[in-house]
Amino acid sequence: MSVYDKIYGRVKRIPDGKVATYGQIAELTGKCSARQVGYAMAALPHDTRVPWHRVINSQGRISLRSGSEGHQLQQILLEAEGIVFSQDGRINLAKYRWADT
Numbered sequence: 001m002s003v004y005d006k007i008y009g010r011v012k013r014i015p016d017g018k019v020a021t022y023g024q025i026a027e028l029t030g031k032c033s034a035r036q037v038g039y040a041m042a043a044l045p046h047d048t049r050v051p052w053h054r055v056i057n058s059q060g061r062i063s064l065r066s067g068s069e070g071h072q073l074q075q076i077l078l079e080a081e082g083i084v085f086s087q088d089g090r091i092n093l094a095k096y097r098w099a100d101t
């Protein structure tokens with residue numbers, strides 16, 4: 001199993017209405033970095049079933065360029081799951097961060 005497959009397996013476990021950080025997924029996967037998790041998310045095909053939109057940065061923000069189509073799509077998908085963004089575009093990690101149990 002490749003590192004990307006392990007990353008995707010972890011991301012598939014994030015439930016609706018929760019998020020995980022790139023670093024969190026890297027730590028849970030082992031032997032990879034947060035940056036590598038980002039590369040794995042970017043490598044997904046458009047028709048993927050992996051919930052890529054639930055992976056955000058450690059500041060509680062979407063990492064895609066603000067205002068870009070991808071950023072807007074990720075925010076729409078997260079809001080559709082009940083995740084609320086603050087006025088400055090952050091997600092409350094204390095409330096919405098997934099605890100892999």
